Structures are given as structure tokens and as C-alpha cells.
Amino acid sequence: MKLHYLKAIYYFGNQAFEGLTTLNIKEHMFILLNYFPAICGRFRRTESGRPYIKCNDCGVRFIEAKCEKTMDEWLEMMKENASIEKYLTPNQIIGPELAFSPTVLVQFTKFKCGGMSVGLSWAHVLGDAFSAAEFMNTLGKVVADEKPNRHINLAQMKTKSTNTKSPIKIMEDPLSIKRVGPVGDNWLTVNNCKMEAFSFSVNDTQLSHFQSKISSKGTNFTPFEALSAVIWQCIAKIRPESEPKVVTICKKSEQNKVDGNNQLISVVKADYPIVEVDPSELAALMKNASFDEREKIEIAIKKDDGVSDFIVYGANLTFVNLEEVKCYEFEYRKQKPVYVGYRLDGISDSGAVLLLPGPPKNGGRTVVAILPEDEVIELKSELKSEWFMD
């Protein structure tokens, strides 16, 4: 997961940060970081070359920025061109010097109207989106002077996956990951084309319309399965030469609540052409995809002591179910965010689609698609024409 980066932007109205100086904001972050010592550390390499985090109190990089537009103007601009959102988050990768590269960066951008956006850059190697959201929510709790119920201890033992009794066979790499050339100390995915993100919201009525359209033979599909099936088919339509027959699905794991990369990674294979099939069949495939590939991934990594480099997001077209990420629970001085944007950076060419909860007043879902830039317009028109979405 080390080549992937999670970017989250929380937009707050003027009351949240009114009258606060940089020092005030930083003070709360100091208290917050006491609960996350691993985030304050930096990477080093062991003698065998495997990277590890040294918890040396180096901290989180803090960036102050100003924007000359008001927040409403900005959100309008984003509707046309979502890629400007990258200016609100820090975009630094880990490397070339591992020991001096922060894993988490925070950017506070002040808008002309007094609103503030909090941009978080989170290295996926530290944890998944659920952990990142937990980090920000804890900040909200600290600001409200509540004591977060986390233990300040480094020894967070992950429940180890059950060891296979069979010896490690030289197996093929699992389908969900892709090996990439040694990236050395520059933890960056190399793409053949520029990736662009765009997002659209699906409100509750549209969502239920979807679900009913797709449900067949009485099986009900979750919003994730329904939307993913639809988008899979649309993407297959715009990639006629290389239909994505294999799709990776990442879901929240039901297990331990410890921070880290706990997502369930599974793979769905379709043996028939996607374009012609009914979306409900695709949704059914996704529903039944329950084989957790994480063990296979771990074995593949262990083959050379964790030294070689892999990617997960974008190895195949990836659908990430982030419906349960508690991103709207981040309250700063009792103010909830007006809007929350999420992105993933470091996605490989096959692209990824994230499903996030929608803003509380609209309900529904927000879909973020990260695809090669020439596919974006085609996908937008495809979705508009087939499914009457904007």
C-alpha cells in the first residue's frame, strides 16, 4: 500500500475557525499527535532493506495557505474542474529521502469569506481511509476538550491472519496486486497517462431508483454493489479494446478495530463480455465475491522479505467501498464540515472508483472516480446518457 496516498478535504464555514491563530490550531494538534506516535515518525530501512517507521517525534507537516475566492465560488469552480482540488491538499510523496519525508501532511487554507478547508494528505501505508477518518475525528474531539478513548501506546498488535499449514509454495501473485519496478526511495506510482479525478453525488431518490432498476429476481443489492456494477459497465463501454474483466473490490473488514490497513481485498472475474450483460449480473458477482485475498498478498510479499514493491489500487479497475467512513463526523468547535472531498493518489492506469457517504443534508452517496484523463469525459457522457446523472 505504500505507493498510495489518501487525500481528504474538509470544508468548514467561517464559524469553525473564527478568531483562531495558527498557534491555537497547532496546540490542539500537539495533543492529538500524542495519541498517534506512529504518524509522527519517519521511515528508515533495516539492514535487509525492509522499511520501518522510527517513532522519533518528528511530527506532521503543517502548511498554511490562502485562497482569494470565497468558499462558494470555489465549490462552483470545482463542479467544472474537479482537479483544482489538488491545490487544497499537500501533494508531497514519501521520498527521495525517507528519513525526512513526513507521512501525514495537513494544509489549512483560508478562503476570502473566512471559511477554512482542512486538507489532509495521508500515506496509505499508515492505514486505510477508516483510520484516516478516525485521525481527523479524534482532532475534533481534542478541540472539544473531550478525551479520546485511545490508548497512548505503540504496541498495537494486529490479530495475525491464520497461518496456512502448508509450506509456502511458489505461487503466482494474486490478481488483486501488481508488481511494479523497484521504486527505491521514491514512493510514487509511475503512470503511463495522467490520472484525473471527478466526483458526482447521487442523492437518496436517485439511489433508490438505481437499486430498484438493478434488483432482479428479488435479490436486493446494496448501494455499493448497484453503483459499482453500473460504473463497471460504463467503463467497459468506454474501453472496448481492453474490457476490465477483472475487478478488485476493497471493503471494510468486520474484524479488529485497530488502525492500519484492514480492508478486505477481493477479486471478481467475469468470463463474459461485460458490455452486453445485465448490470444485475455484475452486481450479483460482486455480492458473491467474498474470497479475501489478503493472505495471498501477504505470502506474495513475504517471498522476498517485503522488499519489492506492489500496488493494489489500479492494478485492476478497483472499487473501494468507503460508505462507512465517518468523514462527516469531524466537528471543529461544534461545526460540521459543509462538504468533504476524498481522493486517492498513486492509482495505477486501470483506475479506481470510491464510494463515499454523501453530505448529511442531501444524504445519498458521493462517487469519486479516478481515471486516465481522456476517459473522464467519455465516462461523464456515458453516465449522463444511460443513467440520467449529471
Added chain:
Amino acid sequence: MPEMFPKFTTSIKLKYVKLGYQYLVNHIVTFLFIPIMVAVSIKILKLGPEEILTIWNSVHFDLVQILCSSFLVIFIATVYFMSKPRSIYLVDYACYKPPSTCRVPFSTFMEHSRLNLKDNPKSVEFQMRILERSGLGEETSLPPEIHYIPPNPTMEAARNEAEIVIFSAIDSLMQKTRIKPKDIDILIVNCSLFSPTPSLSAMVVNKYKLRSNIKSFNLSGMGCSAGLISIDLARDVLQVHPNSSALIVSTEIITPNYYQGSERAMLVPNCLFRMGGAAILLSNKRGDRNRAKYKSVHVVRTHKGADDKAYKCVYQQEDPQGKVGINLSKDLMIIAGEALKSNITTIGPLVLPASEQLLFLFTLIGRKIFNPKWKPYIPDFKQAFEHFCIHAGGRAVIDELQRNLQLSADHVEASRMTLHRFGNTSSSSLWYELSYIEAKGRMKKGDRIWQIAFGSGFKCNSAIWKCNRRIKTPTDGPWQDCIDRYPVHIPEIVKL
């Protein structure tokens, strides 16, 4: 094993001999006095009571004689008391404790250094080596503006830092001593590298609304020994003004002086200097005699500026790129050693017991007359003082002094731990060290303390205090939350 025994017994014998010698010489007056008294009293007793009475009656008690002799006695007594210098007491002092949000762990310092000096990897490596060997810990603090990449030293930021540090220290001091601003008669502020107009002392007068007839002084440019220079100045002014209190503030403002270039000799101060400040209250009032913590015994100042090398060894200048920084020359330690020797030569006769002074005199005569190859006798200052506060200028300074004065690790513990916890806070470091000794509960009534400070110029100043009363282990102060973790072992090189 048998070889060890003779050495062991001879060393014990030597120790007892030395002890005996010291006891004899230091109490020589008593030793001479007692036999004389005994002889006289025996003689008197031999005479018998009637003889004593006749001698008593034969002494004429003329009125005029009585008046004259008593007048003489009273006159001499008055002259003595009037010409005796006023006793100066240190009522209390307070040190500024920087918040932990300003702390600079090693990793942060190195990361910032790497980002600020990205074109000079050699300079970054040099800084890392200095930091590894510096003796600093992970909790030393830099002001908030220096935490920016690159640092953002504006004048306003420097004033802010000055306000935070100085006002916190003074507030803390006023709370401890319960003194009111209107009662302060003399104000001295020393800060070497930041000297705005109006001065920092005017800033203090403005904030606390001090009296309009206050005697205020602002000392700048005088380096890390300025704290003791301020004490000396306060003592002299307090001699002239009876019944007065003096407030002294010693600090160093880091914000405008963080070197932003890449010359190696000028990067060293960046690694060592940290935020800190202290406020001290001196008084010559009778009423403070019982509540004061310390009594000032001596202040000795030595200035080696007449020597060119000493003058230039700590020199503020511009580097080839025009960035201003402080250049530390390579012979700093040698010059410091010489300045110390000068200072000791003056201090020695004032504080050393007679035994040590005699020994020193004998070896001096011996070296001059008999054999120049004799090792010079270094007087044992441990007999004159219970506690030593050596300015925490850097690990090298403390090591050098420990060697020169033959001090044990316990004696320099306060200095080393202050360097570890607070870094080099310049003129206020002596007060953090004193605070450490108190916090450890080692200060007893009657203990004598020697504060030594070095500074640019090159100056070596010493102040000698005597503990005036029993000091309870303080529950506030800069060491309050961490004293239990100290002393720590500071390795020669910390692996970063």
C-alpha cells in the same frame, strides 16, 4: 592484589595527612588562641583573689578617660558599620518554562535543517554531527517563528518572543515574592542580540506600569555572561540606593538571530542556542534579610578583550552571501581556559580556605625559585563551594571546566542536565541550573554556590552566593514536571 594494598594504605595515610593539614591551617587562629588563653588564665589563677582585687582597684577610673575611651569605641564602631558595604540579598528568582509545543526534537531539527539548506548537504551533515555530540536533549525549545520552513524572523515576531519569555518570567517572580510593581526601584534587562527601540527594559516598564523614577538599564551585546554583569551592576547601584529592590531580567531572543546561511562555523549556534529567560529579584532591604534565598558574597569579572584573539573568538559577522551569523573560532576552548585561569586567580584569595592558599603559595614559590618543572597546584575549589553552576555553553565548555577545576560528575550534574533539558539559554542558563539544584533538594542553609559564565569579548565572570535559609523543594519552576527523570545518562554520541 598485594600491590594494591600498599597503594591503598598510603593513599589513606595521605588523605588523613591532608585532612589534618587542612584542619590545622584553617583553624590556626583558634589553635594559637587556646594555648595563650590557657597560659593567661593559669597565671591569673596563680595570683590569687586578693592580688586580683588590688590590681583592679589600682586602675584609675577617671570620668574623662571613661568618656573618651567609650566615645572612641562608639566612633570606631560607627565608622565600621557605615563603611561596611550593604548586604545584597537575592530574594527569589523565576525561570521561564517554554511550552512543549515549541519543542525541537532531534528529528525535527534535522528535517528542517535539510529542507532549509537543501543546496548544502555537507552543511546538513555537519549540523547532524554537532547535534549528535552536543549534549542537548529532545525537549529544548525554539520560538514559533523558527519552526517555519524557512524560518520567518520578523521584528514583530522577535518582540512577541521577548514579551512571552520576559513577561512569563516576571509574572512568575512576582507571584513568588509577592512584590508589587510600584516597589521596584531598579530594573536591569540584558539580552545580547536583540536590542530594539524602545528597549526591552522600556517594554517591561510599559507592561507593568513601573514608577516614573525607576532606574532602568538595558544591556545588550554583552554575550552569555551578561547575566552576571547585570547582577554586578545591580549590586553597585544598590550600594548607592538604600532600602531598594532591583529586578533583573536575563534572556536571549532567538528569533532574529537564527542563522540562515550555510557557513559551518556559523551554524553551530543554531544547534545549541534555545529559548529561555529568567527574572531575579535583588534587595538590600532589612526586611528581606530573613526571607531571601541567597546572599551575594562576591562578583568577580575578568575581561580578556585586550587580547586580539580573545576579542575575535566569538564574532558576529556576515557570511559571503550576506547572511548574518555568529562565528565561533576554533580556539574558543583554549581562550576560555585562559580566561578561567585569570578569573580563578582573582577569586582564589577571596574564597579559598587558608590551607589551599598556603599550598598554592608554596608551589608558586617553589616553581619560581627551585624547580620550574613542578606541576602548578590547582587549588581545590570543592572545599570553598558546595555547588557549582557552570554556564551551559556547550558540552565542551562543561568538560573543559570539569577538567580544569577537577570537579566530579556530581558537581557538574546541574550544568549537564540543564544543557540537556533546555539547551544553551545563554545568560539565563545559570538560573536554570540553580533551580535544578533546588529541585533536587540539595540546597542547604549555609551552602556556597559558584556561578561561572563565559561570554563574547572574551569575558569570564563569577558570582558567589551563600544560601541564606532553608529552601523547601519547590513545587513550581521549570523542572517541576521532569525532575524525577533526571539525572539522565547523556551518551557521547547520540545516534540520530
